Structure formats: structure tokens, C-alpha cells
Amino acid sequence: MAHDNVSMLSPWIRHRLVTEPEVAGAVLGRHASSACGKFVQEVCWRTYWIGWLEQHPGAWSRYREGLDQGLVQLDRDALLLDRYLTAVDGRTGIACFDAWAAELVATGYLHNHARMWLASIWIFTLRLPWELGADWFLRHLADGDPASNTLSWRWVGGLQTRGKHYLARAANIAEYTEGRFDPRGELVEQSAPLAADAPFVREPLALPARPLSGERSGLLLTLDDLHPESAFESSPGPLSMQPVQWTACAVLEPADIGSPLAAGAVASQFRTAALEDAARRAAVLSQGGVETASPASIVDWARAHSLRQVVAPHGRVGSTRPVFDLLGPALEAHGITLVQWQRKWDAMAWPHAARGFFAFRDHIGALTADCAAMNRSA
Ligand SMILES: Cc1cc2nc3c(=O)[nH]c(=O)nc-3n(C[C@H](O)[C@H](O)[C@H](O)COP(=O)(O)OP(=O)(O)OC[C@H]3O[C@@H](n4cnc5c(N)ncnc54)[C@H](O)[C@@H]3O)c2cc1C
CATH class of the missing domain: 1.10.579.10 (DNA Cyclobutane Dipyrimidine Photolyase, subunit A, domain 3)
Structure with missing residues (x-):
């Protein structure tokens, strides 16, 4: 169903098939901020809500x-x-x-x-x-x-x-x-x-972690971030990450979508297609192909590939965090580290999302300055 004056991009942004800096950079690269500022602000509402919930997980429980x-x-x-x-x-x-x-x-x-x-x-x-x-x-x-x-x-x-x-x-x-x-x-x-x-x-935010280069590494993709191609791009600044060689890659099956009841058919189909698409793209990045893994089979998968670290997107509150809270110690028992990466966008934005949106809004300019510049030079 068509709608005027909206992008209908949210399912893709939600799963990071398209990222916030990509969307913000695309519009800021083509339009004056006076014309597209409201849209960029909408995109930042998503970031704000995520950052707020990360710091107030009690709201989810x-x-x-x-x-x-x-x-x-x-x-x-x-x-x-x-x-x-x-x-x-x-x-x-x-x-x-x-x-x-x-x-x-x-x-x-x-x-x-x-x-x-x-x-x-x-x-x-x-x-x-x-x-x-x-x-x-x-x-x-x-x-x-x-x-x-x-x-x-x-x-x-x-x-x-x-x-x-x-x-x-x-x-x-x-x-x-x-x-x-x-x-x-x-x-x-x-x-x-x-x-x-x-x-x-209010709880402290997890510090951004970095994968160690030179270790046997497995990439674990979750529904919170299905674009590994852009996750590790080397960008200037203290939060950049070194490229890692992936020995193996797995896509985590959604164990729980945050409800004890069944998911709707359209939403389920979208998520299945998104995971399949990410798996196809990840196959190019990994030497050992891509497998689908349930939360219970990740430790076996990591051991089968003799991994020393499993690198995954940050486990978000209400989403993958409970799985990772159990998985971290289970991997550690076999000498394997679970590294939860944060994108630069999140690491920059979330600390400002502790109070209301108006306080957060003051930081949008700094947050989007990088992506606008990147798009202009492209
Ligand atoms: C009761 C209620 C429940 C909602 N549940 C969800 C949800 O489960 N998932 C979800 O992504 N959004 C949710 N929203 C926020 C918002 O309605 C949707 O993000 C937006 O309608 C998505 O459509 P769009 O991509 O066409 O938005 P556009 O207007 O084109 O905006 C561009 C992007 O900005 C972000 N955005 C826009 N408005 C908001 C907003 N108010 N809050 C957060 N991000 C926003 C989205 O990423 C969106 O894709 C909810 C809003 C309400 C009032």
C-alpha cells in the first residue's frame, strides 16, 4: 500500500540492511539541511529510542x-x-x-x-x-x-x-x-x-569492543544488523576497527521476537528473506561458508571451526541481549571470546540518549557531519 511523504524504509533500517548514516548521508548529500533536517531527525528518533532503552533495560522487562x-x-x-x-x-x-x-x-x-x-x-x-x-x-x-x-x-x-x-x-x-x-x-x-x-x-552502556586481528574469527549475524560489509569499514577516529579475516560465518535464527505469541506472516516472511539475503552476502566475506545456527548450537559451531573469537553485533535490549548473556560465558568456558561490536554511529549517539529527545537533538549535527561529508566526496 503506497503512502505519501514517508520513505517506508523502516523494515530495512530496523535490520540494518540499510543503515542510518547511509540514509542520513544520502539525503544530506543531495539536499540542504533546511529541506531534509526534519527527515534526518525522524531517522534519529530510532537511534534515540534504542539508546534510551539500552540505558533503561528495566523498561523492557x-x-x-x-x-x-x-x-x-x-x-x-x-x-x-x-x-x-x-x-x-x-x-x-x-x-x-x-x-x-x-x-x-x-x-x-x-x-x-x-x-x-x-x-x-x-x-x-x-x-x-x-x-x-x-x-x-x-x-x-x-x-x-x-x-x-x-x-x-x-x-x-x-x-x-x-x-x-x-x-x-x-x-x-x-x-x-x-x-x-x-x-x-x-x-x-x-x-x-x-x-x-x-x-x-539508568544503567551504564556497554563499552564498544574490538575484535583482535590475527585470531581465528567467526562472524555471527543477527537480525539487529545484517550488513557486515559496512560494519567494519575503516573510518577515521578512535572507534574504527581493523578488518578481520572470517574463518566462518553463521546467521543466528531468531529464537524469540520479543513475544510469547506467534509472529505475523508478513513480518516473518520479511525477516526470513532478510536473513537469507544477509547469508548470501556474508558467504563472500567468509572462507568457511555460512551456516544457520540456533542459540543452542553456536558453541558447537564455534568449536567445529576452532574459533578463538565470535564477533557479533551488539546484543540489543529486548532482542539478542538475553541470548548473548548466556552465550558469552558458554563460549568463554571453551576459551572463545564473544566480541559484541558497536557501530560508530551507535557509540557516538547512545550516550546522549539518557534523557529526553530534545537534549539528544542537539547532538544530531555532530552525528551526521561525517556521513554528509562522506556522501559529498563519493
Ligand atoms: C505506537 C507506535 C509504535 C511504533 N512501533 C515501531 C516499531 O516497532 N518499529 C519502528 O521502526 N518504528 C516504530 N514506530 C515509529 C514510526 O512510526 C516508524 O518508524 C515509521 O512510521 C516508519 O515508517 P517510514 O519508514 O515510512 O518512516 P519515515 O517517515 O520515512 O521516516 C524515516 C525513518 O525514520 C525513522 N522514524 C521515523 N519516525 C520515527 C519514530 N516516531 N520513532 C522512531 N523512528 C522513526 C524510521 O527508521 C523510518 O524508517 C512506532 C510509532 C508508534 C506511534
Whole structure:
């Protein structure tokens, strides 16, 4: 389904088939920053949410606890289950909600406005637990991302920016959809935000690690970063990495997409195709070919290739971190080091994402200065 004024690039950026500096550099190389600054800022929202969640992992664990409780409630409360199914099946009778629910499931994509309206109607009109809605999005969006999704839902509910919530307004929906929908009289337009939850403890960011050159090295790709060709490019500055010879390469099967429920068909197909594409490209980089590995088989794979280090993209909160928390010590027991690399973009940006977006925004110029220059000289 076509949409005006948006790139629809998010599934590719989410899995880093296309990277943030590549997108920002491409537009800054062709347009004045006064013309494309807003778009670059949108790209940086993703970076901001990831950096914030990396430093507040409690937001993910609390969301997962809330989701588990919501799922238990669905088992126990037939009326709640009926309201939930009515919403996710797009049978609420609110035409805009039902159309976007169907679009989400059929296409794996929604415009940002539709995501905001849908989440707001879910929380304030349908009065359903927000965690169940966030889970529904995460499972069906091809760009489903633990950081952008969870924190955007928290923001709509008024939890992320304390006391500031987003209420969908019928007149606004009628205006922006150019009359396709007019839900006047159907929405709750006055409501208090969700009850505030306790603040999260800020945790230090992991320091960027570097692979050792000269060691037998295995490249392990995950859904968080499927573009190894650009991950190790030697760039000036203290965060550059030396090129490594890859003895073997493996692509990590997605064990858990952040939900105990099944992923939507479109999102699953996108991820499968993305992993296959990355595996084909990685085969050129590695002497020993590419294998697909489950979290449980990585240690055997590394030992079979006599690896001394396994190099993987940073294990993100809500994504690969729990797998790597177990894998690191399991590899170490066999004298193999797990090295989690960080891209220069992340290492530069994340430390500034500890508070609100406006404080982070001040650093976007420095973050994008490099990629704009690179693109101009290309
Ligand atoms: C309730 C809710 C849930 C969301 N869940 C997700 C999610 O699971 N995954 C996800 O990638 N985005 C999520 N978003 C953010 C945003 O809606 C999408 O990134 C955007 O709609 C993607 O479409 P696009 O590529 O056409 O965006 P464009 O407008 O073309 O923007 C370009 C890029 O900027 C980034 N971006 C734009 N807007 C945002 C934003 N508000 N927050 C973070 N990054 C942004 C994306 O990488 C996007 O591809 C959510 C927003 C809301 C309100």
C-alpha cells in the first residue's frame, strides 16, 4: 500500500540492511539541511529510542511482565478476551481502527500517524491493556522493534513523558485522512494519562569492543544488523576497527521476537528473506561458508571451526541481549571470546540518549557531519 511523504524504509533500517548514516548521508548529500533536517531527525528518533532503552533495560522487562499479566488476564476473563479479539480482528465498528488493524496484519506496515491513532484508541477508547497492543504491533510490523515500539506505546499512554499522553481526535483523523474516516462521536477525547509507573534505574552502556586481528574469527549475524560489509569499514577516529579475516560465518535464527505469541506472516516472511539475503552476502566475506545456527548450537559451531573469537553485533535490549548473556560465558568456558561490536554511529549517539529527545537533538549535527561529508566526496 503506497503512502505519501514517508520513505517506508523502516523494515530495512530496523535490520540494518540499510543503515542510518547511509540514509542520513544520502539525503544530506543531495539536499540542504533546511529541506531534509526534519527527515534526518525522524531517522534519529530510532537511534534515540534504542539508546534510551539500552540505558533503561528495566523498561523492557517491566513491559514483558505487564504483557505476561495481560495474557493471563485474557485466559481468565472471557469478556476481556472478547474485547481484545474484536480489536485485533478489526471488528470494533470504529471504521478507521478496523481499517488500520486490517492494514497492519495484511501489510506489516502502518504510517506513523495511523500507529499513533491506533495505539491511542486502543488505550483510551477501547480501554485495553497497552502491553497487549504493543505486542500485537511488535508481532505484525515488519519493522517491529523493541525500542521504538515499546517506548512509542509508553509515550502515547503518557508513561514515557510523565503526564503527557496522546489523545486521538476525530476531527484530526478526518482532516489528515481527507475525509476517508470521520469517527466523530466514537472516540474518547478526554482522558487522564495512564497511571505513572516508577522511574527506571539508568544503567551504564556497554563499552564498544574490538575484535583482535590475527585470531581465528567467526562472524555471527543477527537480525539487529545484517550488513557486515559496512560494519567494519575503516573510518577515521578512535572507534574504527581493523578488518578481520572470517574463518566462518553463521546467521543466528531468531529464537524469540520479543513475544510469547506467534509472529505475523508478513513480518516473518520479511525477516526470513532478510536473513537469507544477509547469508548470501556474508558467504563472500567468509572462507568457511555460512551456516544457520540456533542459540543452542553456536558453541558447537564455534568449536567445529576452532574459533578463538565470535564477533557479533551488539546484543540489543529486548532482542539478542538475553541470548548473548548466556552465550558469552558458554563460549568463554571453551576459551572463545564473544566480541559484541558497536557501530560508530551507535557509540557516538547512545550516550546522549539518557534523557529526553530534545537534549539528544542537539547532538544530531555532530552525528551526521561525517556521513554528509562522506556522501559529498563519493
Ligand atoms: C505506537 C507506535 C509504535 C511504533 N512501533 C515501531 C516499531 O516497532 N518499529 C519502528 O521502526 N518504528 C516504530 N514506530 C515509529 C514510526 O512510526 C516508524 O518508524 C515509521 O512510521 C516508519 O515508517 P517510514 O519508514 O515510512 O518512516 P519515515 O517517515 O520515512 O521516516 C524515516 C525513518 O525514520 C525513522 N522514524 C521515523 N519516525 C520515527 C519514530 N516516531 N520513532 C522512531 N523512528 C522513526 C524510521 O527508521 C523510518 O524508517 C512506532 C510509532 C508508534 C506511534
